[in-house]
Amino acid sequence: MAAPDVDVFSNEEKRNLNLGGHVGFDSLPDQLVSKSITQGFCFNILCVGETGIGKSMLMNTLFNTTFENEEASHYQNGVYLRPRTYDLQESNVNLKLTIVDTVGFGDQVNKEESYKPIVDYIDTQFENYLQEELKIKRSLFNYHDTRIHICLYFIAPTGHSLKSLDLVTMKKLDSKVNIIPIIAKADTISKSELHKFKIKIMSELVSNGVQIYQFPTDDEAVTEINSSMNAHLPFAVVGSIEEVKVGNKMVKARQYPWGVVQVENESHCDFVKLREMLIRVNMEDLREQTHTRHYELYRRCKLEEMGFKDTDPDSQPFSLQETYEAKRKEFLSDLQRKEEEMRQMFVNKVKETEAELKEKERELHEKFEQLKRMHQEEKRKIEEKRRDLEEEMNAFNRKKVAAETLQAQSLQGLQQPLRKDKDKKN
Numbered sequence: 001m002a003a004p005d006v007d008v009f010s011n012e013e014k015r016n017l018n019l020g021g022h023v024g025f026d027s028l029p030d031q032l033v034s035k036s037i038t039q040g041f042c043f044n045i046l047c048v049g050e051t052g053i054g055k056s057m058l059m060n061t062l063f064n065t066t067f068e069n070e071e072a073s074h075y076q077n078g079v080y081l082r083p084r085t086y087d088l089q090e091s092n093v094n095l096k097l098t099i100v101d102t103v104g105f106g107d108q109v110n111k112e113e114s115y116k117p118i119v120d121y122i123d124t125q126f127e128n129y130l131q132e133e134l135k136i137k138r139s140l141f142n143y144h145d146t147r148i149h150i151c152l153y154f155i156a157p158t159g160h161s162l163k164s165l166d167l168v169t170m171k172k173l174d175s176k177v178n179i180i181p182i183i184a185k186a187d188t189i190s191k192s193e194l195h196k197f198k199i200k201i202m203s204e205l206v207s208n209g210v211q212i213y214q215f216p217t218d219d220e221a222v223t224e225i226n227s228s229m230n231a232h233l234p235f236a237v238v239g240s241i242e243e244v245k246v247g248n249k250m251v252k253a254r255q256y257p258w259g260v261v262q263v264e265n266e267s268h269c270d271f272v273k274l275r276e277m278l279i280r281v282n283m284e285d286l287r288e289q290t291h292t293r294h295y296e297l298y299r300r301c302k303l304e305e306m307g308f309k310d311t312d313p314d315s316q317p318f319s320l321q322e323t324y325e326a327k328r329k330e331f332l333s334d335l336q337r338k339e340e341e342m343r344q345m346f347v348n349k350v351k352e353t354e355a356e357l358k359e360k361e362r363e364l365h366e367k368f369e370q371l372k373r374m375h376q377e378e379k380r381k382i383e384e385k386r387r388d389l390e391e392e393m394n395a396f397n398r399k400k401v402a403a404e405t406l407q408a409q410s411l412q413g414l415q416q417p418l419r420k421d422k423d424k425k426n
């Protein structure tokens with residue numbers, strides 16, 4: 001029997017059928033919810049802002065708790081990032097929250113490199129995730145995902161404009177993380193000034209091409225609220241965990257001699273808007289954007305850097321297997337070429353050394369011959385001298401013998417007349 005043709009219907013030909021009764025796949029969303037609840041969620045916030053700008057206070061206010069807080073000193077040599085992870089629970093939902101603080105940001109005289117540790121930190125988290133994904137035995141299910149979902153950028157409430165450090169840092173980060181700019185300590189700036197300040201900041205961000213996170217407007221349920229909130233950016237926030245009695249209610253506020261700033265009062269500041277947008281409406285979108293936009297970009301660049309492609313030079317699909325084979329071939333031929341180069345280098349070196357040795361040998365031989373010649377000359381001279389001396393000695397001996405003979409004869413000649421005289425006397 002012929003195999004059934006599975007691709008009988010094209011998309012347009014798919015038919016809607018009425019079910020005869022309850023089947024049950026309408027519970028799929030509930031299954032997802034229950035699975036997500038069991039699994040728990042993780043959310044990672046990066047707070048970038050100058051020392052003492054109110055980062056820790058805002059986190060405490062946002063999550064209605066007191067996280068550990070260590071004041072940073074203003075005398076750091078550079079910027080570093082301090083991550084802290086907490087397990088939080090609300091109703092039956094578990095949240096693994098990581099708050100990463102920049103320590104020493106804005107404290108150095110030369111702030112040119114201040115953005116680097118932040119970029120490196122974000123990249124490292126992406127890299128860790130990519131490494132987990134590329135493992136043969138992956139455990140993404142219980143992997144602690146440390147990728148940054150949101151970067152809250154704390155702008156000092158100067159009322160003037162953004163500092164170049166703010167622009168440079170946000171520009172370097174905008175393709176790697178969702179950025180929400182916030183004006184910190186907004187209680188220190190007047191209402192009219194704040195309005196102008198917000199407009200100035202937004203126009204500076206636009207003119208410098210800084211892409212900040214836009215609350216999504218494609219989901220009907222949140223289109224209205226998100227598009228109205230996009231117009232309120234950057235949020236001007238006030239942080240406080242102090243409870244103050246206002247009317248007959250205890251509210252979080254900052255108390256001043258001239259009055260009380262209520263954190264959760266929308267006519268005092270944008271804290272509620274931030275909490276609403278960050279946690280209650282768009283937390284999942286921030287997580288999704290991190291994965292589908294920022295991480296995807298990192299992954300693509302990284303894999304391309306490693307030589308992986310989806311298509312060959314003729315735009316034909318190119319599988320991972322083919323890329324691997326091509327890379328392997330390239331690597332092997334490279335290796336062979338390098339080996340050949342090394343071999344040639346070795347041969348040349350040996351030849352060079354051989355020639356050097358031969359030259360040295362020749363020089364030594366020449367020296368030896370010269371020494372030999374000198375030695376023979378010396379020997380010949382000495383031999384000549386010896387012969388001369390011997391001749392001189394012989395001549396001397398001959399002369400000596402002659403002299404002795406002569407002496408003996410003359411003595412004899414003297415003694416004979418004396419004997420004759422003696423005989424005569426006798």
Ligand SMILES: Nc1nc2c(ncn2[C@@H]2O[C@H](COP(=O)(O)OP(=O)(O)OP(=O)(O)O)[C@@H](O)[C@H]2O)c(=O)[nH]1
Nearest residue numbers: 050051052053054055056057071072185237238239
């Ligand atoms: N006026 C005003 N003061 C604030 C606000 N938030 C925090 N502060 C004060 O600012 C000071 C520093 O606040 P932190 O939250 O410790 O600042 P930080 O940015 O975490 O500081 P480091 O971690 O040391 O860099 C504290 O005295 C806070 O009470 C705010 O919204 N308005």
Ligand SMILES: [Mg+2]
Nearest residue numbers: 055056069070
């Ligand atoms: Mg702090």
